[in-house]
Amino acid sequence: MSEMQKADKPFETNTPLTKDVLRNWLWPLLCPGISYRQYWKLLCQLGSPDFLQDLQKEDAERMQIDAEIVASLQPEAAVRNELEAEIETSYRWLASASHHHVILAGDNHYPELLREIADPPPLLFAAGNLSALNMPSVALVGSRGCTPYGSKITRRLAMEISDAGFVITSGLALGVDSVAHRSCVDRNRPTIAILGSGLANIYPAANFTLAKHIIDKGGLVLSEFPLSAGPAKYRFPQRNRLISGLSLATCVVEASLRSGSLITARLALEQNRLVFAVPGSVDSQNSRGCHRLLREGAAVAENAADIKEPLAPLIQGQLDLLHDKQQENETVHTSAAKLNAQEDEIMHCVEAGPIDTDSLLRSTGLTVSKLQQNLARLELKGLLILHNGQWFRRD
DSSP states (O other): OEEEEEEEOOOSOOOOOHHHHHHHHHHHHHHTOOHHHHHHHHHHHHOOTTGGGGOOOHHHHHHTOOHHHHHHHHHHHHHHHHHHHHHHHHHHHHHTTTEEEEEESSSTTHHHHHTTTSSSSSSSEEEOOOGGGSSSSEEEEOTTTTOOOHOOOOOOOHHHHTTTEEEEEOOOOOHHHHHHHHHHHHHOOOOOEEEEEOOSOSSSGGGGHHHHHHHHHHHHHEEESSEEEOOTTTHHHHHHHHHHHOOOOEOSSSSTTOOOOHHHHHHHHTTOEEEOOOOTTTTTGGGGHHHHHTTTTTTTTTSSHHHHHHHHHHHHHHHHHHHHEHHHHHHHHHHHHOOOOOHHHHHHHHHSSEEEHHEEEEEEEHOOHHHHHHHHHHHHSEOOOEEEEEEEOOO
C-alpha cells in the first residue's frame, strides 16, 4: 500500500458544523465517481472541500485537479437532487441528538492513528461518546460462525483487556465481533463498533439493539459511509482498514482460511500495528486462519497478558502522538496569526467580503508583483482562497 498522502495545506480545524459546512464536506463523499482516496487527496491539496461542488474549469486547471473529478463533482440535476436530500437527512440526524456527531478530518476528535494509515477517511459519522476515541484500542475480530471455544476466549480477552483500560474495537458482525462488544457492554466498558454500512442502516439488523447498548454504555458506533449507505459487500473490506488502523493491535480469535478477519490482520501489518492470533484445535476449520497467521509471524495470544505487555510502550507512543498534534495545531495557528503589514491590509480588505485582484490593487496601492507575493503567502497560510476570480477569507 502506498505511503499516506501528506497534506500540502493544514486542514481547517474545528470548523463549526453549519449546514453549509456539512454540505461542502459531504458533497465529494456522495458524488458518484469520486473515491475516498481521491477525496482525501483533494483535502490534502486544498485543506478544505469548500467550493468543490461549484468548481469552475479555470480554477480546476489552476489547482491541477483532473477534469474527470471536476465532472463527477457536478452531476446531472436528478443526481444533485438525491445528494441534496442525503445532505438534508444527515443534517437532521446530526441535530436530532447530542450524541450524534460528524467528525471532519481537521477536528480534534479525529483519531490520530487513522491519520497514519495509507487512505484515511475524510470524515466519520459517529453515534455515542467521542472520548472513547482517546483511549488506546485493541481490535478483536474473527469468524461470524464462531465455536463455543471461540466465544469463550473472545469473552475472556474482551473483559480482561477492557478492564486494563483499553477500548475493544470490532465490526459489529455476528460471531466473534458481537461477543467482543457484548462482553464490554456487560461490564459497563466502552467499545467501538465500526460499520460496513451507514449509521441509519445498522447491519446486521439483529445487532441493532447491541449497537444501542454500546452507545448507552459510553461506547461509540462509527462509519465512514453516508448515513443511508447499505451493507454492500465491497464496503466490509474497506471498513476493515479502520478497525485495524484505529487500534494499536489486532487479535484474530477464530478464522477460517477465507475469513474476512484475515484481511483485517493483513491491513494491520501494513499499518505497522501488532497482530496476534489465538491458537485452536488442529481439527477446527475455524482455527486454520489463525494458524496460518501464526506461521507467518503473528504473536501468540493465549491470554490478555500476551497482548497487554507488548502494548505498554505503544501506549506512550500514542500519547506522544496526541501531544505532537496539539503542538502542531498551536504552531499552525501562531504562524497564521503572524502577518506582515501588507498581508494585514489585504486581510482587512477581504473581511468586508469577496474581492477581486484588481480591486485589491486599488485598495492596497501595492504593485502587482508585491500583491501576488502576499496573496501567495496568505494562501499557503490557509487564510485565503481564490474562487471564480474572487478572494475569500477562509475561517
